[in-house]
Amino acid sequence: MFTILDLVQPDTIEEAYRVLTGGNGTILGGCAFLRLGSQKIGAAIDLSKLNLNYIKEQDDYIEIGAMATFRDIETSPILNLYFNGVLPKSVGNIIGVQFRSIVTAGATVYSKYGFSDLITALLSLDTEVELHNGGRMPLDVFLNKSNEKDILTGIFIKKNKRMAVYQNLRNSASDYAILNVAVSNINDQWLIVVGARPQRAEIAQKASEALSKGVNIENIEHVSNMAAEELSFGTNLRGSAEYRKAMCRVLVKRAITEVLQCR
Numbered sequence: 001m002f003t004i005l006d007l008v009q010p011d012t013i014e015e016a017y018r019v020l021t022g023g024n025g026t027i028l029g030g031c032a033f034l035r036l037g038s039q040k041i042g043a044a045i046d047l048s049k050l051n052l053n054y055i056k057e058q059d060d061y062i063e064i065g066a067m068a069t070f071r072d073i074e075t076s077p078i079l080n081l082y083f084n085g086v087l088p089k090s091v092g093n094i095i096g097v098q099f100r101s102i103v104t105a106g107a108t109v110y111s112k113y114g115f116s117d118l119i120t121a122l123l124s125l126d127t128e129v130e131l132h133n134g135g136r137m138p139l140d141v142f143l144n145k146s147n148e149k150d151i152l153t154g155i156f157i158k159k160n161k162r163m164a165v166y167q168n169l170r171n172s173a174s175d176y177a178i179l180n181v182a183v184s185n186i187n188d189q190w191l192i193v194v195g196a197r198p199q200r201a202e203i204a205q206k207a208s209e210a211l212s213k214g215v216n217i218e219n220i221e222h223v224s225n226m227a228a229e230e231l232s233f234g235t236n237l238r239g240s241a242e243y244r245k246a247m248c249r250v251l252v253k254r255a256i257t258e259v260l261q262c263r
Contacts, residue, residue, distance in 0.1 A: 009046045013153060016045050017132050021149050052106070052153060055079060064155040066106025070094060070118070073105060083125055084262050086164035086182060090121035095174050110152040112143055112200050115176050119143070120195035121166050123203060124182035126158035140203060162186040163262040167251040171238065178239040179247050183255035188212060192223070194248055197233045204230050207252070215260065224253040
């Protein structure tokens with residue numbers, strides 16, 4: 001349970017940023033994960049008046065507003081149309097509909113959760129994020145930046161013919177992932193992303209580059225092993241580092257094979 005001392009519902013993003021940086025302000029998303037802990041929040045900033053709960057198609061990008069929920073992503077006709085529907089598939093099994101209806105895309109990405117299925121899928125696409133103060137930058141750059149007080153306002157995905165596949169391993173359908181993987185390809189340029197290691201999602205750069213040089217049965221096996229060796233894995237209650245490493249090989253191989261079948 002968490003306690004809020006003061007609830008602020010700003011009418012503009014500028015006002016929200018002033019409260020955030022002016023002292024002990026905290027941005028509220030859907031509060032799904034706040035409810036799992038116990039803390040006292042001085043000034044809780046609710047962004048619900050800022051009209052950030054949208055998913056819209058632009059000429060060159062698909063834009064996801066920070067307050068769009070996982071359920072919005074799951075059911076979006078736009079996102080189901082592009083990239084082999086990888087984003088809806090990545091969030092479709094998370095806990096339950098009620099949970100997915102309150103978890104927001106912006107809070108998830110800004111928090112850089114290690115277990116995030118959405119971040120893994122977004123990293124496999126040509127994704128940028130926009131921060132009110134920090135501006136627009138590639139998602140992988142943002143994930144590797146040090147944490148600073150800012151407000152993530154939107155997620156921008158380049159609209160292209162990239163085909164992507166999401167794979168995951170769970171103890172049960174609605175549980176958090178033990179490991180998740182997203183693999184994508186456009187013009188023979190591949191990206192292999194592994195998350196819930198349990199560290200946050202990361203691109204297997206060497207394996208991605210090796211796969212981009214050519215794909216065959218032997219190479220897929222080799223690249224899958226490369227990805228498992230290149231990345232680090234840890235142990236928690238859901239699985240050991242050794243188990244995750246072994247399953248990484250399996251999921252990456254499966255995802256590559258599935259991308260090759262995409263049309």
